[in-house]
Amino acid sequence: MSETDLTIRELRQRFAARSLSPLEYWLALERHIEAWEPAICALYAYDPEAARQQAKASTDRWMRGATLGVLDGIPATLKELIATKGQPVPLGTRAMDLVPAAEDAPAAARLREDGAVLFAKTTCPDYGMLSSGLSSFHRLSRNPWDTSQNPGGSSAGASAAAAAGYGPLHIGTDIGGSVRLPAGWTGTFGFKPSHGRIPVDPFYVGRCAGPMTRTVEDAAYAMATLSRPDWRDGTSLPPNDFDWTDLDIDVRGLRIGLMLDAGCGLAVDDEVGAAVGAAAQRFKDAGAIVIPVQPVLTREMLDGLDAFWRSRFWADIESLSPERRSKILPYIYAWAEGGASISGAGAIRGFNQTIEMRKSCGSLFTEVDAVISPTNPIVSYPAEWASPTNDPARPFEHICFTVPWNMSExxxxxxxxGFSRSGMPVGLQIVGPRFDDMRVLRLSKAFESWTGGVRSWPKPPVR
Structure with missing residues (x-):
């Protein structure tokens, strides 16, 4: 195994034993990134010189036994939408003025407090409004498993960086599936915690941040840092005393709902359905009670959400000059323009459908302890496409398994x-009750232990 494939636990052990320093690890990782980045274009504001300085400072702290936190010396990236002091936040679009951020957003602040090596931001599409690596500002991000294919989004660069092994930790954001969808398409682990568990700023309905990693335990390590409260998020949860790395669970007797129909949207590919069915059998074999369950989403709910989001986004951009609006990715602008004709009452009716989603999800969890489903309904789609339909009139047909759980928090x-016949990853979604983040991590870890996880990751292209 290459040094660049080490987990957070392994890195901490090596740092403590002085058999590898944070600076030595970073220099190896820097070479690895240089080999991969021209092919997948995952990074924005990449600053290897600053990373070297941070890694050297961490090396000194480890030598003195004065580390700042559990992530001291661990390289990490942040999705471009997450502000870092002194760097612009383009929001993935050429329409934004590049004004340096005045302060770190909560996730950035927590990582910095614990001594993580922040070496880059990761790419996203315009305003984070696509499940794609396509952007009017960033280079086109691609999937390391097959660079002709899409990494998903909107945490596109984060998922590509995780799959390519740009260090063990990458932070994305998720409002309808933007951590889980790209994680599914790149074979990585993506965790969307209960809302408020990781504070976000700015806050928006359904928006949260979460770690994207190669292993469940790496995400658990990150949660100890990221879940510290921050007053800037009014939904921020109180301090917790969880042992985030206590991941043991006995699944015997747990009632797990198996959802193979999202209720609307794209049909589930046969290969995806088969892989999720096989995953359900593993839970059965371990003693869980697996129960087929009905969808929580309806077409009315999805269309209402579409109307609400179009209205909200149009309100954000209608005051822009025609020149600036013309710089927005045409797909996203064509979608947003539909919001101009939606009345205030229509927008409220759309918002009310998010409440219906919450009620539907809550009702299901009176019957089950957890839910498993496909993450994505389809195996893959071309890198150049804006979404799996590539149709701005049908923008959310692929998020039907993921978006309800944002609205229910x-x-x-x-x-x-598993993997498709074409060699592309297939994602399993695991959902738990509100605030029981540990149950989701533990069930995920159990599944990872049964399968052995991904054993062979993509290798950099030979130049």
Whole structure:
């Protein structure tokens, strides 16, 4: 195994034993990134010189026994939408003025407090409004498993960086599946915690941040840092005393709902359905009670959400000059323009459908302890496409398994459960009750232990 494939636990052990320093590890990782980045274009504001300085400072702290936190010396990236002091936040679009951020957003602040090596931001599409690596500002991000294919989004660069092994930790954001969807398409582990568990700023309905990693335990390590409260998020949860790395669970007797129909949207590919069915059998074999369950989403709910989001986004951009609006990715602008004709009452009716989603999800969890489903309904789609339909009139047909849990604010993960005949990863979504983040992480870890996880990751292209 290459040094660049080490987990957080392994890195901490090596740092403590002085058999590898944070600076030595970073220099090896820097070479690895240089080999990969021209092919997948995952990074924005990449600053290897600053990373060297941070890694050297961490090396000194480890030598003195004065580390700042559990992530001291661990390289990490942040999705471009997460502000870092002194760097612009383009929001993935050429329409934004590049004004340096005045302060770190909560996730950035927590990582910095614990001594993580922040070496880059990761790419996203315009305003984070696509499940794609396509952007009017960033280079086109691609999937390391097959660079002709899409990494998903909107945490596109984060998922590509995790799959390519740009260090063990990458932080994305998720409002309808933007951590889990790309994790599913890149074979990585993506965790969307209960809302408020990781504070975000700015806050928006359904928006949260979460770790994207190669292993469940790496995400658990990150949660200890990221879950510290921050007053800037009014939904921020109180301090917790969880042992985030206590991941043992006995699944015997747990009632797990198996959802193979999202209720609307794209049909589930046969290969995806088969992989998720096989995953369900593993839970059965371990003693869980697996129960087929009905969808929580309806077409009315999805269309209402579409109307609400179009209205909200149009309100954000209608005051822009025509020149600036013309710089927005045409797909996203064509979608947003539909918001101009939606009345205030229509927008409220759309918002009310998010409440219906919450009620539907809550009702299901009176019957089950957890839910498993596909993360993504389809295996893959071309890198150049804006979404799996590539149709701005049908923008959310692929998020039907993921978006309800944003509106219900429940924790959910995506973990690899197999590969298609074409060699592309397939994601399993695991959902738990609101605030029971540990249950989702523990069920994810159990599944990872049964399968052995992803054993062979993509290798950099030979130049």
């Amino acid at each position: 429940q924790p959910a993960s995506s973990i690899n459960c």
